[in-house]
Amino acid sequence: MRRFIAAFMGLFALPALAAEGERITVTGEIIDTWCYYSGVMGGPDSVVGSAHHTCALWCSAAGIPIGLLAEDGTVYTILKLGAQDNATGGDTALRLASHTVTADGMFYARDGINYIIVEEVLEDFGIVNLTHEDYDVVPSFAIPEPKE
Numbered sequence: 319m320r321r322f323i324a325a326f327m328g329l330f331a332l333p334a335l336a337a338e339g340e341r342i343t344v345t346g347e348i349i350d351t352w353c354y355y356s357g358v359m360g361g362p363d364s365v366v367g368s369a370h371h372t373c374a375l376w377c378s379a380a381g382i383p384i385g386l387l388a389e390d391g392t393v394y395t396i397l398k399l400g401a402q403d404n405a406t407g408g409d410t411a412l413r414l415a416s417h418t419v420t421a422d423g424m425f426y427a428r429d430g431i432n433y434i435i436v437e438e439v440l441e442d443f444g445i446v447n448l449t450h451e452d453y454d455v456v457p458s459f460a461i462p463e464p465k466e
Contacts, residue, residue, distance in 0.1 A: 339424035367447025
């Protein structure tokens with residue numbers, strides 16, 4: 319089991335070690351990758367912005383990788399976020415959940431996945447995607463039916 323965990327955790331370092339990165343500056347929303355990719359809380363529009371903010375905090379605090387959903391629709395998995403040792407659960411990740419930011423960092427791609435090591439958040443626009451008007455705080459389809 320330890321060998322499996324070590325191998326799994328090592329995968330996150332591979333893009334940085336396997337290829338030269340490209341410096342990029344990208345603007346987009348800090349997202350919860352679990353809900354975004356899995357569809358567990360609905361489609362892509364329902365898992366961003368203010369409607370998904372609380373869930374994004376919970377997932378980040380639990381260690382779910384965060385991502386950067388760029389304005390062009392590209393999703394970057396964030397491997398490191400500024401001075402923070404990792405990209406989940408720390409003060410910076412929790413403070414920026416659901417915020418639209420402009421980030422500067424190193425971009426890597428491997429096996430169809432885009433990665434970014436964010437060296438600096440150049441600008442924090444806050445939560446600008448006010449999806450709670452359409453989806454409430456939790457989308458209605460994600461609320462379980464009461465047991466009878």
